[in-house]
Amino acid sequence: MKPIKLVVVDDHALFRSGLVSLLRGMQEFIVVGEAQNGQHALDVIRSSRPDVVLLDVNMPVMGGVETVKV
DSSP: OOOEEEEEEOSOHHHHHHHHHHHHTOTTEEEEEEESSHHHHHHHHHHHOOSEEEEOSSOSSSOHHHHHHO
């Protein structure tokens, strides 16, 4: 089975880093990108074409709800 390609989006760098580190230790997943807000996430998603986006709802610049609407 192919690993699931993920993008992790969260404005808290320490949390995002910890989650990415945890996911990279699991063979079922491959982290193909990270972003600190929804606006940056849109660029990362377009370029990396993930299967799943783990998206924080409350972020500055553009939150998760606004991001999903785009």
